[in-house]
Amino acid sequence: MLKSKLLVVHSLQEDLATVIEKVVSLHKKHGPFTSCLVLGEISDTFNELESRIFPDSDNLPQLFLLENKLFEESGSRVLKNGVKILGGIGVFEFSNGIRLGYNTISSSELTSKKNEILSQFSKNTSKVDLLITKEWSVSISHRENSLGGNEVIDKLNKIFEPRYHFSYKYTQTFLELKPFLWPDSDRITRFMNIAAYNSGSKWAYAFELDLTSTLPLNLSSLTSNPYMDIIKKRKLDGNNASNKLSANNQLNNTMQETHPIKKPKIVLPTDCHFCFTNSNIQDHMIIYIGSLAYLTIARGPLTTPKGEMGFSGHCLVVPIEHKAKLRTKHENDFTASTNLDIEMLQLEKSVVAMNFLKFEMCTVSFEIQSEKSFHFHKQIFPVPKYCIMKFKDSLDRQLYMNNEKYTKNTNLTFSLFHSNTDKEYEALVTNPLVNYLQFTVYETPSSSKLYLAQFDPEDRIDLQFGRRVLAYMLNLPRRVRWDSSICNQTRKQEENEVNLFQKAYKDFEPSI
Numbered sequence: 001m002l003k004s005k006l007l008v009v010h011s012l013q014e015d016l017a018t019v020i021e022k023v024v025s026l027h028k029k030h031g032p033f034t035s036c037l038v039l040g041e042i043s044d045t046f047n048e049l050e051s052r053i054f055p056d057s058d059n060l061p062q063l064f065l066l067e068n069k070l071f072e073e074s075g076s077r078v079l080k081n082g083v084k085i086l087g088g089i090g091v092f093e094f095s096n097g098i099r100l101g102y103n104t105i106s107s108s109e110l111t112s113k114k115n116e117i118l119s120q121f122s123k124n125t126s127k128v129d130l131l132i133t134k135e136w137s138v139s140i141s142h143r144e145n146s147l148g149g150n151e152v153i154d155k156l157n158k159i160f161e162p163r164y165h166f167s168y169k170y171t172q173t174f175l176e177l178k179p180f181l182w183p184d185s186d187r188i189t190r191f192m193n194i195a196a197y198n199s200g201s202k203w204a205y206a207f208e209l210d211l212t213s214t215l216p217l218n219l220s221s222l223t224s225n226p227y228m229d230i231i232k233k234r235k236l237d238g239n240n241a242s243n244k245l246s247a248n249n250q251l252n253n254t255m256q257e258t259h260p261i262k263k264p265k266i267v268l269p270t271d272c273h274f275c276f277t278n279s280n281i282q283d284h285m286i287i288y289i290g291s292l293a294y295l296t297i298a299r300g301p302l303t304t305p306k307g308e309m310g311f312s313g314h315c316l317v318v319p320i321e322h323k324a325k326l327r328t329k330h331e332n333d334f335t336a337s338t339n340l341d342i343e344m345l346q347l348e349k350s351v352v353a354m355n356f357l358k359f360e361m362c363t364v365s366f367e368i369q370s371e372k373s374f375h376f377h378k379q380i381f382p383v384p385k386y387c388i389m390k391f392k393d394s395l396d397r398q399l400y401m402n403n404e405k406y407t408k409n410t411n412l413t414f415s416l417f418h419s420n421t422d423k424e425y426e427a428l429v430t431n432p433l434v435n436y437l438q439f440t441v442y443e444t445p446s447s448s449k450l451y452l453a454q455f456d457p458e459d460r461i462d463l464q465f466g467r468r469v470l471a472y473m474l475n476l477p478r479r480v481r482w483d484s485s486i487c488n489q490t491r492k493q494e495e496n497e498v499n500l501f502q503k504a505y506k507d508f509e510p511s512i
């Protein structure tokens with residue numbers, strides 16, 4: 001069989017039963033599909049699933065589910081009801097010849113076992129038709145202006161040249177790249193991140209896989225291949241070119257016209273999650289709007305309600321203007337930045353005061369000031385008084401992990417300042433050329449310690465570093481990732497958070 005109709009869906013653990021019901025109706029309405037791949041971290045519900053789905057059901061396509069496994073435990077298995085489970089890393093071949101590569105290994109294990117994993121797959125260089133990975137590759141992350149990604153995924157793409165690469169790293173976002181070409185094989189890859197069911201974004205993707213597909217007629221519909229180093233790319237000799245090489249030449253010319261390689265991607269304020277000009281802005285999450293900055297609850301909050309505080313309390317202070325960092329090197333006059341700095345600090349301190357006076361909580365804020373950011377913001381976390389002493393130990397522990405254990409990101413060294421009027425501190429933060437990470441630890445509203453680490457804008461930094469330190473300090477290891485299912489909140493829950501926050505914050509709102 002050369003053509004197959006397939007369905008790919010993404011489910012959070014708690015939605016799996018509903019998603020399977022949706023698959024039944026999609027199968028009936030738009031199918032029949034030969035197979036359905038269910039992406040997501042859903043392993044915990046397999047036992048329940050085993051009793052719910054009957055074998056050989058005509059209502060369902062062949063289901064493939066993923067489970068998290070260690071590299072050594074990789075492989076596929078079949079539940080009693082015929083559902084196929086894929087875990088770890090491997091290649092599964094369908095009876096009709098379709099080859100599916102999959103990887104559910106955690107990013108940290110991918111990095112630590114990189115050589116073993118790659119040596120296993122370099123021996124087996126057959127291409128795959130479909131590739132499923134939780135993580136994105138570094139190349140695609142960079143193209144989308146994100147600092148994440150795992151280089152093993154880059155290598156797997158180069159080995160497998162998949163026709164479709166599906167990722168489920170971001171549960172709230174559907175993203176589809178324009179297809180790109182592998183010139184040596186004429187294969188075309190389509191990459192997409194499928195959002196989770198109930199996220200409001202596209203969570204199901206149906207397509208017909210045609211194993212005979214070749215170059216599309218319209219070459220301008222392609223984008224440049226993110227895995228090919230444009231500088232090292234071999235020069236194509238027009239005189240001796242075969243038909244295939246001519247096609248590539250033509251492709252390269254087309255790409256240079258439509259996609260200048262050097263030009264960095266610009267995120268327009270209309271696409272930015274923090275800009276009011278974005279028509280999709282989640283305005284139900286906003287707590288308070290000042291004149292230069294606003295306060296919003298965090299999506300997928302780290303902290304949970306504690307004691308008197310009936311809401312998560314994790315919030316963000318965001319400038320209204322679209323800005324990468326507080327002071328950029330493009331500014332001639334820093335008056336506006338200074339005013340913004342003052343107002344953001346005022347908002348931050350009003351939350352610190354609420355946490356302390358109303359809920360007997362301390363506060364830690366975290367910010368990244370990088371010219372490579374989109375729209376900077378400060379994250380504010382309420383911290384129980386008995387935990388605040390653990391800050392330095394938690395920071396040291398995460399620094400050890402960052403600097404010694406997972407050396408993918410650049411090394412960080414923090415300096416401690418006891419006041420934001422410290423001369424050395426002021427000189428650093430008012431210098432537009434300095435890029436830095438900063439924690440502000442408020443034991444009380446009037447006493448703060450500032451921990452600042454500089455970095456080079458070309459360095460790769462762990463954007464989740466702040467959240468990691470706080471998660472360790474608050475003993476919330478399962479809530480490290482904002483987009484994990486445990487942190488996910490429905491719109492109704494978010495509205496409730498805002499409501500409770502606003503009630504408590506009323507007495508502390510600054511007069512801006």
Ligand SMILES: [Zn+2]
Pocket residue numbers: 269272273274275321322323374375
């Ligand atoms: Zn913005």
